[in-house]
Amino acid sequence: MSTVTVRPTTRADHRVTKYVVTALDGHPMTLLRVRGRHAPTREPVLLVAGSGVRAEIFRAPTDRTIIDALIDEGWDVWLVNWRASIDLDPVSWTLDDAAAWDHPAAVRHVAEVTGADTMKAIIHCQGSTSFAMAAAAGLVPQVTTIVSNAVSFHPTLPAFSRFKIGRLLPLMWAMTPYLDPSWGDRPDTAFGHAMKAMVDLTHRECDNSVCRQVSFTYGSGRPALWRHENLNPATHDWIRGEFGKVPMSFFAQMSESVKAGHLVSVSKRPGLPEHYGVDAPATDARWALFAGRENRCFLPASQERTFAWLDAATPGRHSLHLIPGYSHLDMFLGRDAARDVFPAMLEELAR
Ligand SMILES: [Zn+2]
Known part of the structure; x- marks a missing residue:
């Protein structure tokens, strides 16, 4: 593992340390640890971005990003460039690859560097579906609370999509x-x-x-x-x-999953079940599901269906937040997301 310090894009008082690591199949990835003026007082939070963007999609040029909010509350903030990141060389991948190889490795590296036994995760879109698969397969047992945005186990699309x-x-x-x-x-x-x-x-x-x-x-x-x-x-x-x-x-796997009504494996990776969102997941993590009510990428029904499934297994343990006036990525990039979205996410992490 090698490191290099890079300048942040949004806050002069933040410093980013970049860790060059490998997934469990040897594929290169990077982890970014973002530190504020003061050392963190809480456990690590791993932020997992969607596909075809980079980890720093969470650092939009707004007055206050989710990273700023997490650091101010004392969390130890980590971002991961998994194999779908545009910061890495482009490859063909499936959600199975990320679930079996990328997310377990990222969690393991964060645990190693910080010495933390447990951590939290904020996961978005295809970072969410693939991380949810890893969690459901019992491959990231260190993660105790999962804040998921837009979609997790039950992708549901508008008719045109x-x-x-x-x-x-x-x-x-x-x-x-x-x-x-x-x-x-x-x-x-x-x-x-x-x-x-x-x-x-x-x-x-x-x-x-x-x-x-x-x-x-x-x-x-x-x-x-x-x-x-x-x-x-x-x-x-x-x-x-x-x-x-x-x-x-990836799109082919999503197509199969939409047809099935829940995520399905397509690559037969070791340790992964074939179907998700049907049998109870092999994780004790508490799930806080978020969606913008106006989401036109994945309908809010995606998270509603996952919540119904999780709540049936362990009633009252998990939560669902549907945010009015928001769509998909504006849950993080929105100029007023710090007022309308982040407080509920921070509250879920601190529970
Ligand atoms: Zn536009």
Whole structure:
């Protein structure tokens, strides 16, 4: 494990230490530990971002990010670039790969460096589905509280997204091994140019071509991952550089999972069950499920169904927070997320 100190993007009084580590199959990953002015007084919190972004998606140019809020409350903040991160070389991957190899390794490294026996996790979108799989398989027993945003075990899509992933995906996979919202600014293949032309024609909701490409790639809204009114102009511009390649192997697994009504394994990795969200999970972790009521990437029903399943197994232990006026990533990137979203997340971590 090697380390290097890098400057943070949002706060001059924060320092980031980057750990170069490996997943259990030897795949490279990085962990970022963010420290404030004072040493942490609480246990580690691992933040796991979605696919096709980087760990620092949690550091949008807003007045107060979730990282600022966690550090101010004394948590020891860690971010992970798992194999879906655009900070790493692009590879084909499935949720199984991340569940079996990336998240258990990340948790183990954090435990090793900090000496902590237990920790918490804040997981988002495909960081959430894959981490939820690892937890359900009993592969991250150190994690005692899991704050999950948008989707965990029961992905539920708007009708147009079901059509895209069910019908268009197989056709597109014959033409491209990945989708890339950065095609909005920099199409680098013939397929990328065609996608940009198609999205420019059908999405007119703003003048940010990456924002519009993100919406076509990931959902059914205009926009799909945030409400424009929730982002400050700096964040809306910043997201142009924060999205990259996502392999078709992932979309194919999500398509199978949506059809099944719950996450399914497709890669037969050791230690992973075939189905999730059906039998009780092999974890004692307490789950705090969050979703924006306006989410047009995964419908709020995704988390509602998971909550019903968890609550049936252990009534009263878990919680569900549906936040009005919010969509998907604006739960973290929103200009007022520090007021509308973070307090409930911090409360869940401190319980
Ligand atoms: Zn936009």
